[in-house]
Amino acid sequence: EVQLVESGGGLVQPGGSLRLSCAASGFTFSMYTMYWLRQAPGKGLEWVSGISPRAGNIDYAVSVKGRFTISRDNAKNSLYLQLSNLKTEDTAMYFCAKRCQVASLVTYCRDESCFDSRGQGTQVTVSS
Numbered sequence: 001e002v003q004l005v006e007s008g009g010g011l012v013q014p015g016g017s018l019r020l021s022c023a024a025s026g027f028t029f030s031m032y033t034m035y036w037l038r039q040a041p042g043k044g045l046e047w048v049s050g051i052s053p054r055a056g057n058i059d060y061a062v063s064v065k066g067r068f069t070i071s072r073d074n075a076k077n078s079l080y081l082q083l084s085n086l087k088t089e090d091t092a093m094y095f096c097a098k099r100c101q102v103a104s105l106v107t108y109c110r111d112e113s114c115f116d117s118r119g120q121g122t123q124v125t126v127s128s
Helices: none
Strands: 003-007 010-012 018-025 034-039 045-051 058-060 068-073 078-083 092-099 115-118 122-126
Touching: 003 092, 018 034, 018 092, 018 122, 034 068, 034 078, 034 115, 045 068, 045 078, 045 092, 058 068
Parallel strands: 010 122
Antiparallel strands: 003 018, 018 078, 034 045, 034 092, 045 058, 068 078, 092 115, 092 122
16 A cells, blocks of 8 residues: 655744655655645645656756755655745645656656645645
8 A cells, every 4th residue: 555654844934944754655666756746725736846766857846946855765765855945835735746657757747647646745834
């Protein structure tokens, strides 16, 4: 059974930083592109970033590029997202998700059809 468990969220002031983690199990983590997605209150699911199986391809949404950094440790079956220079508009539930196709290098996720599993999420609140 695929399991994705996010952690690391919290309350932070504008300009602050957080590091999110996603622990993966139940599948061969090193063979899948992984995503970070987020959902703000009253809004739809938004793709934030994607990383290919060996981290050769990385992509970010325009809204977070230059402020967020995605990474992975295949030996630890873990995905990370470093959030820096946070803004109030970054407030959302953050999810990690596994791409449907094995060995795909596609790091952009347009909608929910690109992933087949996601975690329960970790809340990030940016407020003064």
